[in-house]
Amino acid sequence: MTGPTNGPPGEPIPRALTIAGSDSGGGAGIQADLKTFAALGVYGASAITALTAQNTVAVTRVEEVSPAMVTAQIDAVLDDLGADAIKTGMLASAAIVEAVADALARRAPPRLVVDPVMVSKSGAALLQDDAVDRLVRRLLPLALVVTPNLPEAARLTGLPVLTMEERRAAARAIAATGPRFVVVKGGHAPGDTVIDLVYDGREFEEVRGPRIDTRSTHGTGCTFSAAIAAHLALGLEPQAAIRAARAYLTEALRAARPIGRGVGPVEHFPGRRGR
Numbered sequence: 001m002t003g004p005t006n007g008p009p010g011e012p013i014p015r016a017l018t019i020a021g022s023d024s025g026g027g028a029g030i031q032a033d034l035k036t037f038a039a040l041g042v043y044g045a046s047a048i049t050a051l052t053a054q055n056t057v058a059v060t061r062v063e064e065v066s067p068a069m070v071t072a073q074i075d076a077v078l079d080d081l082g083a084d085a086i087k088t089g090m091l092a093s094a095a096i097v098e099a100v101a102d103a104l105a106r107r108a109p110p111r112l113v114v115d116p117v118m119v120s121k122s123g124a125a126l127l128q129d130d131a132v133d134r135l136v137r138r139l140l141p142l143a144l145v146v147t148p149n150l151p152e153a154a155r156l157t158g159l160p161v162l163t164m165e166e167r168r169a170a171a172r173a174i175a176a177t178g179p180r181f182v183v184v185k186g187g188h189a190p191g192d193t194v195i196d197l198v199y200d201g202r203e204f205e206e207v208r209g210p211r212i213d214t215r216s217t218h219g220t221g222c223t224f225s226a227a228i229a230a231h232l233a234l235g236l237e238p239q240a241a242i243r244a245a246r247a248y249l250t251e252a253l254r255a256a257r258p259i260g261r262g263v264g265p266v267e268h269f270p271g272r273r274g275r
Contacts, residue, residue, distance in 0.1 A: 020089030027265025056260030
């Protein structure tokens with residue numbers, strides 16, 4: 001997907017598109033994705049799938065955008081700006097999953113990251129039950145990378161994910177649906193080290209990072225998947241992009257400061273803390 005350039009002649013600007021829900025609290029969804037893109041030096045564009053009224057405590061209301069409008073946003077961005085990488089987050093309904101899959105299938109995006117967002121940190125459902133099967137059948141086959149957390153991996157496969165061997169089985173089952181790389185995130189597992197299990201269809205790699213003692217974890221999944229997309233847009237190979245995204249998220253958690261009365265957001269510009 002080629003597009004315009006800006007700045008010095010001949011120097012392209014890496015571009016990424018996020019297709020996700022809006023978080024009025026600014027810590028997750030579209031807002032987290034665009035902050036992540038900017039922090040990593042990538043131009044970010046967006047297609048909003050749903051509006052949420054939320055803060056650090058709760059999601060109080062969700063209104064879906066019409067599938068036709070979601071498609072129009074995707075087409076508007078890709079027809080003009082182009083995208084070197086695309087990520088999806090909250091897709092809300094089966095109809096929106098279908099619209100996104102149709103829009104992307106027409107263009108065969110080479111670097112698609114799918115974050116199968118299902119439930120918010122506060123427990124609100126962000127993907128309807130009948131949309132899970134559509135996500136598996138329509139969107140995962142288009143993906144280069146898919147990034148389920150442990151509850152999402154269990155729901156996508158119907159398999160337990162308590163042990164590392166069970167997670168490997170779940171990763172194999174997800175890979176069988178089409179994505180090139182599966183990242184079963186380990187943030188929900190206990191322990192001082194977070195282990196993300198990466199499967200490339202042949203071999204497993206364990207990407208490790210320290211568990212940061214903070215309650216500011218809102219938007220971690222969005223931020224991680226957006227960071228993968230940003231690093232893909234910058235030209236990294238998938239496994240290098242995954243490792244770089246884990247390192248960025250660790251610093252974003254380490255630099256986070258308390259915001260709100262509940263689960264606060266990570267710091268998307270960790271290098272600017274204190275400025």
